[in-house]
Amino acid sequence: AQSVSQHNHHVILSEAASLELGCNYSYGGTVNLFWYVQYPGQHLQLLLKYFSGDPLVKGIKGFEAEFIKSKFSFNLRKPSVQWSDTAEYFCAVNAPGSGNTGKLIFGQGTTLQVKP
Amino acid sequence: DAGVIQSPRHEVTEMGQEVTLRCKPISGHDYLFWYRQTMMRGLELLIYFNNNVPIDDSGMPEDRFSAKMPNASFSTLKIQPSEPRDSAVYFCASSLHSTNTEAFFGQGTRLTVV
Numbered sequence: 667a668q669s670v671s672q673h674n675h676h677v678i679l680s681e682a683a684s685l686e687l688g689c690n691y692s693y694g695g696t697v698n699l700f701w702y703v704q705y706p707g708q709h710l711q712l713l714l715k716y717f718s719g720d721p722l723v724k725g726i727k728g729f730e731a732e733f734i735k736s737k738f739s740f741n742l743r744k745p746s747v748q749w750s751d752t753a754e755y756f757c758a759v760n761a762p763g764s765g766n767t768g769k770l771i772f773g774q775g776t777t778l779q780v781k782p
Numbered sequence: 783d784a785g786v787i788q789s790p791r792h793e794v795t796e797m798g799q800e801v802t803l804r805c806k807p808i809s810g811h812d813y814l815f816w817y818r819q820t821m822m823r824g825l826e827l828l829i830y831f832n833n834n835v836p837i838d839d840s841g842m843p844e845d846r847f848s849a850k851m852p853n854a855s856f857s858t859l860k861i862q863p864s865e866p867r868d869s870a871v872y873f874c875a876s877s878l879h880s881t882n883t884e885a886f887f888g889q890g891t892r893l894t895v896v
Contacts, residue, residue: 700884709786709873710887717882756825766832768815768877768885772825 668693670759672773679747680781687742687776689757698760698767699740701731704775705753713755716740727751749782786888788874794894800862803891806855807876815885816849816859817873825873831857832879864895 673688691697698717702710714725721733731742740757754777758770787806795801807814815830829839834851842849846865851857861868871892877885 702887709889710875712884712886715884766813766830766877767880767883768813768875769827769830769838770825770885771827774824 668759668761668771670757670771670773672755672757672776674776675774676777676779678779678781681749682746683780685742685744685747685751685778687755687757687778689740689742689773690738691740691757691759691771692738693759693761695761699731699733700758700760700770701725701729701740701742702756702758702772703753704756710756713742747778747780749780751778752780753778786874786876786886788872788888788891790891791889792892792894794896795864797865797895798863799895800860801864801868801893801895803859803872803874803893805857805859805874805888807857807874808886809855810878811876811886812854812879813877813885814851814857815875815877816857817875817887819871819873819890820869828859861893864893866895869894 669692671690700715701713703713704710713729714723716723716733724730729744733740754775756775757773760770789804816828819825828841829849831851849859871890873890874888875885
């Protein structure tokens, strides 16, 4: 069965610090990969997605992620965080091919707290 | 489009009562998903529909849970009878049949069963 593991459950950073959140998945085939963000009290919003092509994916708000197939990883990065990045971040995987990109397996989430 | 619309945003009910959560997907989307978010289990898929037909309900925890999609613009998730352990945030999401688009999530319904 597919699973997604996020290594960091709670991260605390100061503004301007660099961020890297780890995500590993277990699935032997081709996958679609996503990072969603959930700001306090709000719904999940897509940060970025990987379907194919360039393994370095750029998303909104200065976030990027790198797909490393050999490591089954899709880590999220941002060079300089802001207080407004305080949120919960979810990595998710989906098995492609069926045209159904909403059937997602989510990681447990990482809570990011940015101190001003 | 206004996005995926869920109602109510918050629901507090007593144990044993029936609860109905509602969702309006994005117009034109042919997949609809119900997810549940809890501290213990994180985000988990309960059921999803394709063209109004339930495809996979293996995530529905118990027979007390049921979901319907009578038409392309409306779905309900019902819990009857509700129990305190059903307290969670329930998200509805919709997506288009495509190989390169993502799912869009609603604001969620925060359910508290006391």
